[in-house]
Amino acid sequence: xxxxxxxxxxxxxxxxxxxxxxxxxxxxxxxxxxxxxxxxxxxxxxxxxxxxxxxxxxxxxxxxxxxxxxxxxxxxxxxxxxxxxxxxxxxxxxxxxxxxxxxxxxxxxxxxxxxxxxxxxxxxxxxxxxxxxxxxxxxxxxxxxxxxxxxxxxxxxxxxxxxxxxxxxxxxxxxxxxxxxxxxxxxxxxxxxxxxxxxxxxxxxxxxxxxxxxxxxxxxxxxxxxxxxxxxxxxxxxxxxxxxxxxxxxxxxxxxxxxxxxxxxxxxxxxxxxxxxxxxxxxxxxxxxxxxxxxxxxxxxxxxxxxxxxxxxxxxxxxxxxxxxxxxxxxxxxxxxxxxxxxxxxxxxxxxxxxxxxxxxxxxxxxxxxxxxxxxxxxxxxxxxxxxxxxxxxxxxxxxxxxxxxxxxxxxxxxxxxxxxxxxxxxxxxxxxxxxxxxxxxxxxxxxxxxxxxxxxxxxxxxxxxxxxxxxxxxxxxxxxxxxxxxxxxx
Numbered sequence: 001x002x003x004x005x006x007x008x009x010x011x012x013x014x015x016x017x018x019x020x021x022x023x024x025x026x027x028x029x030x031x032x033x034x035x036x037x038x039x040x041x042x043x044x045x046x047x048x049x050x051x052x053x054x055x056x057x058x059x060x061x062x063x064x065x066x067x068x069x070x071x072x073x074x075x076x077x078x079x080x081x082x083x084x085x086x087x088x089x090x091x092x093x094x095x096x097x098x099x100x101x102x103x104x105x106x107x108x109x110x111x112x113x114x115x116x117x118x119x120x121x122x123x124x125x126x127x128x129x130x131x132x133x134x135x136x137x138x139x140x141x142x143x144x145x146x147x148x149x150x151x152x153x154x155x156x157x158x159x160x161x162x163x164x165x166x167x168x169x170x171x172x173x174x175x176x177x178x179x180x181x182x183x184x185x186x187x188x189x190x191x192x193x194x195x196x197x198x199x200x201x202x203x204x205x206x207x208x209x210x211x212x213x214x215x216x217x218x219x220x221x222x223x224x225x226x227x228x229x230x231x232x233x234x235x236x237x238x239x240x241x242x243x244x245x246x247x248x249x250x251x252x253x254x255x256x257x258x259x260x261x262x263x264x265x266x267x268x269x270x271x272x273x274x275x276x277x278x279x280x281x282x283x284x285x286x287x288x289x290x291x292x293x294x295x296x297x298x299x300x301x302x303x304x305x306x307x308x309x310x311x312x313x314x315x316x317x318x319x320x321x322x323x324x325x326x327x328x329x330x331x332x333x334x335x336x337x338x339x340x341x342x343x344x345x346x347x348x349x350x351x352x353x354x355x356x357x358x359x360x361x362x363x364x365x366x367x368x369x370x371x372x373x374x375x376x377x378x379x380x381x382x383x384x385x386x387x388x389x390x391x392x393x394x395x396x397x398x399x400x401x402x403x404x405x406x407x408x409x410x411x412x413x414x415x416x417x418x419x420x421x422x423x424x425x426x427x428x429x430x431x432x433x434x435x436x437x438x439x440x441x442x443x444x445x446x447x448x449x450x451x452x453x454x455x456x457x458x459x460x461x462x463x464x465x466x467x468x469x470x471x472x473x474x475x476x477x478x479x480x481x482x483x484x485x486x487x488x489x490x491x
Contacts (some may be wrong), residue, residue, distance in 0.1 A: 009092035015077035035060030087154035087187035097161035098190040108197025112175040118308035131164040135173035151180030178216035200356030221252035240265040248249030259306035276368040298364030334460025340485040344450040351460025362398035371451035375399040387425025402431040405440035
């Protein structure tokens with residue numbers, strides 16, 4: 001694409017966009033620059049891309065987008081906001097792919113990963129080719145691609161959408177983080193359905209207040225647009241039981257579909273029964289009433305299922321088909337996942353890394369636990385410190401045997417993180433501390449007896465630990481299985 005044509009995507013810039021320059025690639029990372037690249041300088045939180053402009057030119061960049069003055073040998077086009085410009089350029093360069101896709105965005109503190117996987121599976125079993133973007137990976141059809149963030153930058157995102165289209169994908173489902181919304185990573189993404197799950201404390205190291213955090217989530221619903229088209233309707237799917245849904249509803253002009261358990265909703269669950277093997281409930285929908293038996297456990301799982309069915313309805317998939325899919329699915333990796341190596345007590349691995357999600361899981365366990373409840377829990381380093389004492393208190397209040405440990409300490413001292421947690425439980429003597437996460441898991445498993453329950457919380461599907469600058473292999477599920485087999489004399 002000619003540079004002059006590409007720059008039509010930007011209404012205001014300074015510099016000369018030559019019609020003779022051919023752009024074959026757009027990059028914001030100088031390590032990805034090849035001959036024919038338009039290099040975009042992003043002044044980020046850690047590094048400033050302007051510092052790599054010379055390197056980009058050496059590698060073959062034919063032009064540069066920048067906010068700051070540069071002295072290089074190729075044309076520089078200056079814009080007010082490089083991130084915003086990157087989203088516009090990416091959308092144009094890759095052919096505005098989301099205008100041809102059905103796109104679902106799911107936001108909220110908890111449940112995004114599970115709901116995105118449920119919706120993706122429902123759509124797939126309805127006979128469509130699907131794409132998925134989220135915490136665990138990017139997925140195009142059956143191809144799994146790595147991801148660094150829950151929601152990639154706008155350049156990666158639009159390229160992924162283009163690749164989805166080329167692979168025959170008709171519906172893409174993605175998790176949308178609050179960071180991504182504030183940073184404009186989803187600018188240019190034409191959502192058809194936006195889903196709000198819930199809001200509880202998380203990421204206050206970034207957003208500072210719950211008010212700012214809620215506002216960030218509302219941006220997804222504002223981005224649904226302000227027009228009505230019966231052939232491509234815009235729909236907001238909202239949790240009627242979460243007070244912040246009012247904010248999301250106010251932020252959007254889109255059609256509203258609700259789900260819930262406590263408050264009146266379009267998709268409502270009642271007569272809920274929960275066991276250690278699954279959950280049953282009655283479902284009221286706009287097209288009739290149904291009885292469901294799912295393999296997932298707990299009220300939070302029912303909220304996830306309600307959201308998935310409501311979203312599928314917004315995508316014009318028959319409710320009966322959605323129900324058939326969710327009744328069959330056992331769950332998502334690392335989300336209330338059972339580790340069974342022949343022991344006589346359940347071991348559960350869950351991604352619960354916020355106060356609300358930890359509370360939800362422990363309350364669910366309380367409904368079927370026969371004896372003691374062990375919880376292995378830590379808090380991540382370089383993240384919201386305010387939730388550390390809250391999570392410790394929840395662990396002490398709802399588990400008989402809390403074990404405080406490490407969870408991706410990153411650049412922080414693990415001992416200091418645990419000390420922050422302990423501030424939430426003054427005077428308590430019910431917890432023990434095993435700073436090494438492997439030791440904590442082994443301790444819980446060695447202590448447990450028949451009728452007890454173990455919850456290993458915080459990391460879920462993750463297969464690594466971040467300690468300092470080092471990323472080491474570590475999977476709670478693997479560690480639990482090894483410890484169980486050793487206890488049973490199988491290893």
